[in-house]
Amino acid sequence: xxxxxxxxxxxxxxxxxxxxxxxxxxxxxxxxxxxxxxxxxxxxxxxxxxxxxxxxxxxxxxxxxxxxxxxxxxxxxxxxxxxxxxxxxxxxxxxxxxxxxxxxxxxxxxxxxxxxxxxxxxxxxxxxxxxxxxxxxxxxxxxxxxxxxxxxxxxxxxxxxxxxxxxxxxxxxxxxxxxxxxxxxxxxxxxxxxxxxxxxxxxxxxxxxxxxxxxxxxxxxxxxxxxxxxxxxxxxxxxxxxxxxxxxxxxxxxxxxxxxxxxxxxxxxxxxxxxxxxxxxxxxxxxxxxxxxxxxxxxxxxxxxxxxxxxxxxxxxxxxxxxxxxxxxxxxxxxxxxxxxxxxxxxxxxxxxxxxxxxxxxxxxxxxxxxxxxxxxxxxxxxxxxxxxxxxxxxxxxxxxxxxxxxxxxxxxxxxxxxxxxxxxxxxxxxxxxxxxxxxxxxxxxxxxx
Numbered sequence: 001x002x003x004x005x006x007x008x009x010x011x012x013x014x015x016x017x018x019x020x021x022x023x024x025x026x027x028x029x030x031x032x033x034x035x036x037x038x039x040x041x042x043x044x045x046x047x048x049x050x051x052x053x054x055x056x057x058x059x060x061x062x063x064x065x066x067x068x069x070x071x072x073x074x075x076x077x078x079x080x081x082x083x084x085x086x087x088x089x090x091x092x093x094x095x096x097x098x099x100x101x102x103x104x105x106x107x108x109x110x111x112x113x114x115x116x117x118x119x120x121x122x123x124x125x126x127x128x129x130x131x132x133x134x135x136x137x138x139x140x141x142x143x144x145x146x147x148x149x150x151x152x153x154x155x156x157x158x159x160x161x162x163x164x165x166x167x168x169x170x171x172x173x174x175x176x177x178x179x180x181x182x183x184x185x186x187x188x189x190x191x192x193x194x195x196x197x198x199x200x201x202x203x204x205x206x207x208x209x210x211x212x213x214x215x216x217x218x219x220x221x222x223x224x225x226x227x228x229x230x231x232x233x234x235x236x237x238x239x240x241x242x243x244x245x246x247x248x249x250x251x252x253x254x255x256x257x258x259x260x261x262x263x264x265x266x267x268x269x270x271x272x273x274x275x276x277x278x279x280x281x282x283x284x285x286x287x288x289x290x291x292x293x294x295x296x297x298x299x300x301x302x303x304x305x306x307x308x309x310x311x312x313x314x315x316x317x318x319x320x321x322x323x324x325x326x327x328x329x330x331x332x333x334x335x336x337x338x339x340x341x342x343x344x345x346x347x348x349x350x351x352x353x354x355x356x357x358x359x360x361x362x363x364x365x366x367x368x369x370x371x372x373x374x375x376x377x378x379x380x381x382x383x384x385x386x387x388x389x390x391x392x393x394x395x396x397x398x399x400x401x402x403x404x405x406x407x408x409x410x411x412x413x414x415x416x417x418x419x420x421x422x423x424x425x426x427x428x429x430x431x432x433x434x435x436x437x438x439x440x441x442x443x444x445x446x447x448x449x450x
Contacts, residue, residue: 001013001014001015001016001084001085001086001089002014002015002016002086003086003088003089009095010095010096010097011088011089011095011096011097012097012098012099013086013089013096013097013098014098014099014102014104014105015081015084015098015102015104015105015107015108016104016359017104017359017360021050022360024043024047024050025050025052025362026362026363027043028040028043028050028052028053028056029362031043031053032056032346032348037057037060040053040056040057040060041057044057048076049076049077049079049080050080051077051080051081051107051111052107052348052349053348054073054074054076054077054080055073055074055077055107055110055111055114055347055348056346056347056348057073058070058071058073058074058077058114058347059347061073067118070118071118074111074114074115074118075115077107077111078111078112078115081107081108081111091134094137096137096138097138097139098138098139099139099357100139100142100144100353101353101355101356101357102356102357102359103349103352103356103358103359104359106144106349106352107348108138109135109138109144109145110145110326110347110348110349110350112131112134112135113135113145113147113326114326115131116128116131116132116135116154117326117327119131120154120157125154125157125158126158126160128154128157128158129151129154129155129157129158129160132147132150132151132154133151135147136148136151142319143319144319144322144353145319145322145323145326146317146319146320146322146323147323148175148177148180148182148183149180149182149263149266149267149320149323150270150323150327151164151167152164152182152183152186152187152190152271153182153186153270153271153274155186155190156186156189156190156193156271156274157274159193161190161191161193161194162194164186164187164190165187165190165191165194168183168187178218178222179222179312180263181219181223181226181260181263181264181267182263182266182267182270182271184215184218184219184222184223185216185219185223185226185267185271186271187215188211188212188213188214188215188216188219189212189216189274189275189280191208191209191211191212191215192208192209192212192216192280192283194208194212195208195209195212196279212283213287216283216284216287217287217290217291217294218301220287220288220291221291221294221295221301221302221305222305222308222309223260223264223309224247224248224252225252225253225256225260225261225264226264226267226268227242227248227288228248228249228250228252228253229253229264229265229268230268230272230275233268233269233272234272234275234276234281236281238285238288239285241289241292242288242289242292245292245295247291247292247295247302248288248292256309256313257309257310257312257313257314258313258315258335258337259313259314259315259316259320260309260312260313261335262316262320262324262332262335262336263313263316263320265329265331265332265334265335266323266324266327266329266331266332268331269329269330269331269332270327270329315337318351318353318354321336321340321351322350322351324336325340325345325350325351326350
């Protein structure tokens with residue numbers, strides 16, 4: 001890790017890959033392209049602390065329901081990254097930054113995110129919340145993994161209601177957190193839980209109750225499509241007035257923009273269990289009817305919110321797509337647009353930024369035609385050329401080898417199509433054909449320049 005810059009008391013760091021690590025990284029990319037996890041396993045046997053290999057293999061283990069091994073691989077990746085920390089890099093100061101646009105830094109973000117997801121599943125929401133704060137502190141302006149879509153859920157699970165209300169108050173003016181469905185619904189829920197704490201004073205309870213009522217009504221007016229899926233996931237049947245009213249009906253879900261559909265699906269799928277409390281449902285029902293009264297009275301706020309929904313949320317930024325992919329919520333993943341689902345997504349670097357800062361590049365690689373036999377390292381002694389395959393009938397090639405020639409940088413065209421090799425020499429190909437009981441080598445026609 002290297003200290004890149006210090007501005008206004010904020011230190012900017014970056015991880016670096018030395019030359020040997022770069023060569024291992026190139027081998028890892030080859031293993032990923034082979035689509036065979038065993039190649040990654042072999043690479044880890046030789047390089048047990050290669051971070052991207054650990055991240056990718058962790059996803060494979062998790063898909064095979066080996067949660068313990070998947071968790072262990074993530075912890076090993078974090079240990080490897082921690083060993084490379086700069087002496088002045090601090091996880092607790094809140095003034096250390098990493099640029100996600102640099103590929104070397106992304107592994108640290110992803111390892112932390114995957115680790116906190118394992119912590120949350122193991123019933124450690126407070127620890128997961130602290131890791132979520134850490135990820136946010138590394139790049140709070142850009143939030144490359146969009147942990148703001150997760151921090152409210154972890155705060156409620158950890159019963160850190162005061163923290164959630166405080167971050168909403170301090171960040172609302174410059175981040176517009178109320179325009180995210182998760183904050184719009186979770187913050188009033190946090191105020192409601194605060195109003196139920198008997199150890200608070202009467203004034204604090206009254207203020208929390210008033211804020212909860214005002215914010216939940218604003219959330220229902222701004223995002224009416226959340227209510228019915230939320231009640232359905234909570235196995236609650238609304239009354240006839242709610243089901244028959246068009247404001248909360250099916251039209252509210254159909255007419256919303258695609259980006260908003262992803263956000264609402266993500267929130268409902270993640271936090272519906274927090275709304276199952278009977279006291280919470282009774283409180284929600286009261287304000288749903290109050291919102292319907294405002295809608296029937298043609299309150300200007302209802303029309304203004306509808307206009308905002310149509311103008312905003314036309315397309316989601318790339319960090320939200322990245323968060324949806326990492327979260328693996330079926331409801332939200334199904335709502336991803338075609339331009340995201342049609343491209344390959346790798347666990348070690350999902351949806352890399354379009355403005356990435358590349359410090360080194362992978363050597364150019366071209367692969368052989370699928371017809372071509374697998375290369376062998378041994379050489380075949382030069383023999384007289386045979387007249388051609390036609391002279392030996394329909395014999396199949398059984399082995400192959402390479403003989404080098406001295407002219408570098410040319411193209412090998414054994415089947416009439418040019419394919420660049422990984423090395424810079426010119427090659428001719430020797431295949432062995434069987435002719436009855438004997439075999440003899442057969443050399444291709446002379447190679448031509450590309």
